[in-house]
Amino acid sequence: MKDHPRSVDEIAEDYRSRREALLRALTEDVDKFYSQCDPDRENLCLYGEPDGQWKVDLPEEEVPPELPEPVLGINFARDGMQRKDWIALIAVHSDAWLMAVAYYYGAKLDKEGRQKLFKQINGIPTVYETVTGKAKVVNGGKAAKKRKTTEPTAEREPKAQASATPLGIGRLLTDNDVNLDLRGRQAELFWPDDNLWYLIEIQNVNVRQKQAKIMYTDGSTEELDLEEIIRDGHMSLITQ
Known part of the structure; x- marks a missing residue:
C-alpha cells in the first residue's frame, strides 16, 4: 500500500491531484458523471x-x-434540481471533502506546518469557484521574473498555482480572441522553462499591439506578447 502523504508539500500535492480529478468529473466528464448518478441506485459518493x-x-x-x-x-x-445547480452543490461538498482529507493527513503537523498547508491550499481556486466561473486570483506574494519567450529565463520564484497539464476546461487562445472581452478572463499560461501551466487572470488588453497584462495567483503581474503566445500555443483560455 502506498504510504500516506506526510509532509506539507506531499499533502498539498495529494489535494491538488484529488481536486483535478473532481474538476474533471464536473466539467470535462460531466455527461459521464451525470449518467452514473442514477437516483434509483443506493447512496452514492x-x-x-x-x-x-x-x-x-x-x-x-x-x-x-x-x-x-x-x-x-x-x-x-440529481433529477430534482436544475443541472447546473446540482453540479454547483456537488462542487461545494467536494471542496468540503478535499479540506477534510487534507487536514486528516495534516493533523500531526505543527502550527507552522498547518498554516503553510492552508496557505498552499487557499492559493488554489475551489472546485465550486472553478465550476461556476467565479474563480478569482489571490493577491500577495513575491514578484515574478518576467517571461521572455525569445530568450532563456531563470526559474520562477513565486509559488503560483501551476500544473503539469491544463485543467481540461479551456481551449487554446486564437487571434479571434484578442479583443476587449478578454479582460477579466481566467486562463492558463504555459512556461516552457519548467513545463508547467500557470493559472492567470487577464487584467488588460491592448488589441492594436496584441499585448496583455496578466496576473498570477501569487499576485505578480506581467506583460505578454499575445502574437508569440498564440503562435506557440502557450495559453489555454478557460471557457465560461
Missing part, C-alpha cells in the same frame, strides 16, 4: 483519487473509514 482519477461509488463499508468520506447520496437530488 463522488471520489477524487490521488492518481487524478474520479469515481462514483458506494461509501466504504469499514466503520470508521480510513479517510473522511465524501457527502452521501449525491444521486438522489
Whole structure:
C-alpha cells in the first residue's frame, strides 16, 4: 500500500491531484458523471483519487473509514434540481471533502506546518469557484521574473498555482480572441522553462499591439506578447 502523504508539500500535492480529478468529473466528464448518478441506485459518493482519477461509488463499508468520506447520496437530488445547480452543490461538498482529507493527513503537523498547508491550499481556486466561473486570483506574494519567450529565463520564484497539464476546461487562445472581452478572463499560461501551466487572470488588453497584462495567483503581474503566445500555443483560455 502506498504510504500516506506526510509532509506539507506531499499533502498539498495529494489535494491538488484529488481536486483535478473532481474538476474533471464536473466539467470535462460531466455527461459521464451525470449518467452514473442514477437516483434509483443506493447512496452514492463522488471520489477524487490521488492518481487524478474520479469515481462514483458506494461509501466504504469499514466503520470508521480510513479517510473522511465524501457527502452521501449525491444521486438522489440529481433529477430534482436544475443541472447546473446540482453540479454547483456537488462542487461545494467536494471542496468540503478535499479540506477534510487534507487536514486528516495534516493533523500531526505543527502550527507552522498547518498554516503553510492552508496557505498552499487557499492559493488554489475551489472546485465550486472553478465550476461556476467565479474563480478569482489571490493577491500577495513575491514578484515574478518576467517571461521572455525569445530568450532563456531563470526559474520562477513565486509559488503560483501551476500544473503539469491544463485543467481540461479551456481551449487554446486564437487571434479571434484578442479583443476587449478578454479582460477579466481566467486562463492558463504555459512556461516552457519548467513545463508547467500557470493559472492567470487577464487584467488588460491592448488589441492594436496584441499585448496583455496578466496576473498570477501569487499576485505578480506581467506583460505578454499575445502574437508569440498564440503562435506557440502557450495559453489555454478557460471557457465560461
